[in-house]
Amino acid sequence: MNKALTIAGSDSGGGAGIEADLKTFAAFGVHGMVAITSVTAQNTVSVEGIHDLPAQMVKKQIECVAEDMGIDAAKTGMLSNSSIIKAVSSAIQKYDFPVVVDPVMIAKSGAYLLREDAIDAFIEHIVPLATVITPNRHEAERLSGIKIRSREDAKKAARKIEKLGAEAVIVKGGHIGRDATDLLYYRKKFYEFKGRRIKDGCTHGTGCSFSAAIAANLAKGYDIVEATEIAKKFITMAIEYGVKVGHGHCPVNPTAWVGKDAERWRVYKGLEEMLQQLMEMNIVDYIPEVGMNIAYALPEWYLKGEEDVAAVEGRIVRAGRKAMAGKVKFGASRHLARALLKVMEFDGAIRAVMNIKFDEKILARAKKIFSVSFYDRREEPEEVKRKEGATIPWGVEQAIKRVGRVPDVIYHRGDIGKEPMILIFARDVNELLQKFKKLKK
Numbered sequence: 001m002n003k004a005l006t007i008a009g010s011d012s013g014g015g016a017g018i019e020a021d022l023k024t025f026a027a028f029g030v031h032g033m034v035a036i037t038s039v040t041a042q043n044t045v046s047v048e049g050i051h052d053l054p055a056q057m058v059k060k061q062i063e064c065v066a067e068d069m070g071i072d073a074a075k076t077g078m079l080s081n082s083s084i085i086k087a088v089s090s091a092i093q094k095y096d097f098p099v100v101v102d103p104v105m106i107a108k109s110g111a112y113l114l115r116e117d118a119i120d121a122f123i124e125h126i127v128p129l130a131t132v133i134t135p136n137r138h139e140a141e142r143l144s145g146i147k148i149r150s151r152e153d154a155k156k157a158a159r160k161i162e163k164l165g166a167e168a169v170i171v172k173g174g175h176i177g178r179d180a181t182d183l184l185y186y187r188k189k190f191y192e193f194k195g196r197r198i199k200d201g202c203t204h205g206t207g208c209s210f211s212a213a214i215a216a217n218l219a220k221g222y223d224i225v226e227a228t229e230i231a232k233k234f235i236t237m238a239i240e241y242g243v244k245v246g247h248g249h250c251p252v253n254p255t256a257w258v259g260k261d262a263e264r265w266r267v268y269k270g271l272e273e274m275l276q277q278l279m280e281m282n283i284v285d286y287i288p289e290v291g292m293n294i295a296y297a298l299p300e301w302y303l304k305g306e307e308d309v310a311a312v313e314g315r316i317v318r319a320g321r322k323a324m325a326g327k328v329k330f331g332a333s334r335h336l337a338r339a340l341l342k343v344m345e346f347d348g349a350i351r352a353v354m355n356i357k358f359d360e361k362i363l364a365r366a367k368k369i370f371s372v373s374f375y376d377r378r379e380e381p382e383e384v385k386r387k388e389g390a391t392i393p394w395g396v397e398q399a400i401k402r403v404g405r406v407p408d409v410i411y412h413r414g415d416i417g418k419e420p421m422i423l424i425f426a427r428d429v430n431e432l433l434q435k436f437k438k439l440k441k
Helices: 017-027 055-068 082-092 114-127 137-144 152-160 207-221 224-240 258-281 334-346 360-370 382-386 390-402 431-440
Strands: 003-011 031-042 047-052 073-076 099-101 169-173 182-186 187-192 293-295 309-314 316-319 322-325 327-328 352-357 372-376 409-412 421-426
Touching: 003 017, 003 055, 003 207, 017 031, 017 207, 031 055, 055 082, 055 334, 073 207, 082 114, 099 207, 099 431, 137 152, 152 169, 152 182, 182 224, 187 224, 224 258, 258 293, 258 309, 258 316, 258 322, 258 327, 258 431, 293 334, 293 431, 309 334, 327 431, 334 352, 334 390, 334 421, 352 431, 360 421, 360 431, 372 382, 372 390, 382 390, 421 431
Parallel strands: 003 031, 003 073, 073 099, 372 409
Antiparallel strands: 031 047, 169 182, 182 187, 293 309, 293 352, 309 327, 316 322, 352 421, 409 421
C-alpha cells in the first residue's frame, strides 16, 4: 500500500489539520502517517488555544516513520513557528519523497496559525523543498508581495513564488473571481482547473484536504498535473457533501469521495434483493392499474434530487396472473421519488417507499397495525395543479401535517382520471418488505 505523511497541526473539531488529512488519505486508499506539530483547541467558530510541540519531537516523528515504513509523499500544513519550520526542513532533506506544501497561515475563523516572525523562515526553509505549494489568494499575496485582484495577478504571483524554489505552484481560486478556478504553474506552463461555486457548501478544511489529496495521488504515482486534476474533483465533492455540524464554517467531507458511491451500491443491491423477494411472492392483486414501484433513496447527507433515488424502471406490472418487473435504476421513478423527497424533509431516516393498489380491506388492515394518514386530491389548490410534479409533494405534506409526523401509510382516494393509491413508507427496504407482508396477510 502507498504511504503518505502529514506534517501538520491537530484540529479538535475534526474538520481540518491532520484529521482532515488522514480522512483524505484513506479516501484514496493510501496509508496515512502523522507528525503532529501543534495541538489546537478549535471548533467551527474559533481557535481557542494553540500548544506547539517541541521542534525535536516533530522531527523525531518524521524520522521514525520514514526509517521504518518509508514515505511515498508528504504534505505540510500548520508549522506554527520558526523552530518547527527548521526542524521539519532538516528532517525532510534527509529523505527523497515529494512534498506538498500548504502554507497555512490563517485559520478559516481568522486565527493566525503561523507566527509573523516565522514567515521568513518558512520562505527560506520550506518553500524550496516544495514539489507543489498550494497558497490561497491571501497566502499567495503574502509570499509574493503581489496584490491579487485578477487571474493575471495570480499568474504573476505564481511566477514569483516559483522563483522562491517551489517546483510547482497552485494559486487556489476560491477567493478569486466568480468561479473557483485553480491555477497551476509548472515547468513554465500554466494549467487551469475550473471549478464552481457551491451554494451552502462546507469549507472548513478545504486547503488541508486539497493538499492532502494531491499528496495522496503523488504517492500513488500520478504526476503533478494528474494529481491536481484529481484533487480538484475530490475537493469539489467534499465541499458539496460537507458535514453540517457546528455554528460556524462547517467542515468538508473527504469521505464523500468513496462514501457516496458505496451508498449507491448499497441502495442498488438492497432494492434489487427486495425486488427479487417480492417477485417470488403472489403480489398480482396488490398491483395498481398504473403499476407498482419501490423507491429507495441515498442517505440524506448524499441526497440532492430524484437522480439519487433508485426505483424499478418500467415499474412492476401485471401480465395475466403474473407480475413482471424492470431493472433497478437510479432516477427511474419521478412520482415515488417526489413523495420520498418530501417525506425526508420531515424525517431524513425514512428512505424507502412503495405504492400498492387502493383497497378498503387493505386500508382497514393498515389502520389496525400502522399509523395512517391521507390527503384529498379534490382539495388540491389550482396553483399546485398547474405546476408540473407538484401534486404528490403537496399531498404528502398535507398528510404529514394532518397527523403531526411521518406516518407508515399515506393514501388518497383519487380524483377524475387519477387512480386512488396507498403508499407505504419505511426506513429501509427490509423494513418496507416486512410492512408489506403484514398488510398482505
